[in-house]
Amino acid sequence: MDLALRPKRVDSLVAWHSESFDEIYLDLSQQPGKCRLAESGLGWKPAGGQTFTLDKADMISAQWSRAARGYELKVIARTAGVVQLDGFRQDDFDTIQKCLKVWYGVELTQREHALQGWNWGKSEMGRNEFSFAVRNKPAFEIPYTEISNTNLAGKNEVAVEFSLPADGEETGTNGHLGGARSKGRKMGGAVDQLTEMRFYIPGTETRKGKKSKDQEDDEDDVDGDQEDQEQNAATVFYETLIAKAEIGEVAGDTFATFLDVLHLTPRGRFDIDLYEKSFRLRGKTYDYKVPYDHAKRFFALPKPDDMHELLCIGLDPPLRQGQTRYPFIVMQFKRTEEIDIELNMTEDDLKSKYDGRLVAHYERPIGEVIGKIFHGLTRKKLFRPALDFTSHHGQSGVKCSIKANEGHLYCLERAFLFVPKPATYISFDNVAVITMSRVGGAISASRTFDITVTLKNGAGEHQFSNINREEQAPLEKFFQAKNLKTKNEMELDSGLMAGALADPDLASSEDEVVANDRGSADEDDESVDEDFQADDESDVAEEFDSDAASSGGGSEAGSDAEMEDAKDDEEVDTAEKVERPKKKAKTGK
Incomplete structure (x- = not known):
């Protein structure tokens, strides 16, 4: 009777038996949890969070090695990939090895890591x-x-x-x-x-290399080796x-592809592939995959040259290229370049998924087409320059520079945007004061001025330099319309200069200073320099002068006599006769 009941007891024990381990970290997690090995599979549960389970049929192999927090159990799974469990003790090896072998049929192998510190391998x-x-x-x-x-x-x-x-x-x-x-x-x-x-x-x-279809179908190819x-x-x-x-691989087909699009940031030409949840930039050297969730803002900006259109995409987190980060993607298109494209979508998808924001066929300028497709896929607004701002030349952007980088400053409805490099976005809500100042050369003759945007809470400032003086009035009008606090230091400088010119004492003293600073320039008056001898008719003529034959200024007989004397005198250097007498250097006293 006991022998008959014993197998049932063993089966019941195996069914509910499990091994538990505390303070185990899953996939380098910050918080530990409890790991449990049971006959059905592996499980891990943190103190507060979602439980992770792995079925025994999904396990392929397992490895045991030394890790950061103790010893690590690494499980290679078919669908879950690599599962790392760190924090075990060395004494747990035998228990885990038996559980994996008996319940899962997986051998636990020990691996030792290289500790030489070499950087080649x-x-x-x-x-x-x-x-x-x-x-x-x-x-x-x-x-x-x-x-x-x-x-x-x-x-x-x-x-x-x-x-x-x-x-x-x-x-x-x-x-x-x-x-x-x-x-x-x-x-x-x-x-x-x-x-x-x-x-x-x-x-x-x-x-x-890959074998072609002709080679595969060729019966005469006995060996069938690939080249x-x-x-x-x-x-x-x-x-x-x-x-x-699987880098660059995305779910679904490509909705649209635009080839060889010029990018100002990052610099180069990239092919743009648009998918359902992301877009991809493919260049000769670099390749980027950007989810639409990372694209926070879209801007369509007309370039002031009346020839190009800019499409800017604000990213968070930004693109990384080595140590360089690009918070904005800036594309440039020709306004006259049109494109005829058919989207790779069904009519049902256009109506159900995108609520009519997209159409099946586009035949418009390429910049406008890409902007509309981005708007339809991301459901995000496409911002444009403010309608109540126009520059002196009737443009939406004002030419200026940040340090040595030239670009254009655009006034939007609720922010400033400087492009292309470094792309700078400043919301009006973060602006404390805008200071306009005049720099460089004489104040009265300055043709440019600077704008310094100081941010709130001591967050720093942005300076835009070399703005044309003609843009001062349109910018001041726009700042006033947006209720932005401004400070005009140019009026103060102009008042000081006007007062200085009105004071005769200050004017005379400044004239004296200017005169003293002129140095030797004040000596260039009409007084005669006694040491200086002007050229007269007795000077030797130039080599190509028509009067070179009569350089002595006398008759032909006199010239012949001088030539005879020159022949008789062998010690006279002929070069000295042709050379013009040197003038005595002028000295200032």
Whole structure:
């Protein structure tokens, strides 16, 4: 009887039995939780947040290694990718190994990391992560879900950019943006975040080329070998990483594509691909994928040259290119360049998803078309310059500069915008006072002035220089209409100068100072310099002068006599006769 009941007891024990571990961190999370291994699978639950579970059928392999907070259990899953559980003790290895083998049929292997500190090694592109090995030991591994972009930074250099969360708390442990396994959210778990790595990859690599259809169908091709191709090793690494990390891949088809669009910021020409939830900029060197959620504002600005149109996109977080950040994308189009494009959308999608904001066919100037499509896809307003401002020359922008960078300052309904570089956006709500001042040269003769916009709460200031003096009246009128506090220092300077000119004492003293500053220029009067001898008729004529034959000023007989004397006197240098006598240098006393 006991023997008959014993298997039932064992089965019941196995059904409810599990192993629990406290103070375990999932995917570099900031807050620890409880990890539980059961027969059905693995689970992790933080003190306050969403529970993460992993079914045993989804597990492929498991690794055990030393990590930052103790020992780490890394599980390679089919759909979840790389799952990292950190914070175990060394004594937990035997227990976890038995659980994985008995319940999941997965072997737990121990891995030792390279500790030499070398920065050269061998790369390996795995199924779910990229590893860098030194002497056949992994120095570090990077899951593909953490890689946001990669670019060819040079002939043999590849830059790898990592995903950054918009908020430091979006670590996948609070159920935000897809829960614990959100793509690219591991980097948010640390206080200091790695943003970019660069790899130098020299040499070439042999790669088998793709066989054409003719070769595949050719029965005479006995061996069927593919042709080997020599390619740059950095290019092969770059293309492989793009394919593995699915960089640039988006869900759905491309709605529209615009080729070779000129960008002022970042500088270059990029192809624009528009998708349902993001757009992509494809250049020769750099490639960017920008979600529409990162595009905060859109601006359509007519350039004052009456030939081009600017489309500006404000981004948060900004684009990164190495150490450079671009909070604005500035595109430039010709006003006369029109485009005929058909959107890759069905009539049902145009009506149901976009409520008529988009149409199937566009035949307009290219800048206007791209702006309307962005507006339809993002549901965000396209801002334009204020209607109540017109410059002296009838334009929407005022030419000026920030330090050494020239551009145009646009007055919008609720903000200032300077483009193209550095693109600067200033909301009227943040403006404390606007100061207009005159700089450079004589005050009365100055043709330009500066505008200094001081921000509230001591947030700093922005100075726009070299503005044409004719733009002063339109700008003052606009500032007054928007109830912006202004301070005109040019009127104060003009009053001081007028008072100085009206005071005879000040005027005479200034004249004396100016006279004293002239130096030797005051000596250029009409007095005769006794040491100076003007040219007379006895001077030797120039070489090409028509009177050179009669340079002595006398008759032909006199000239012949002088020539005879010159022949008899061998010690006289002929060059001295032709050369004009040197004038005595003028000296000022």
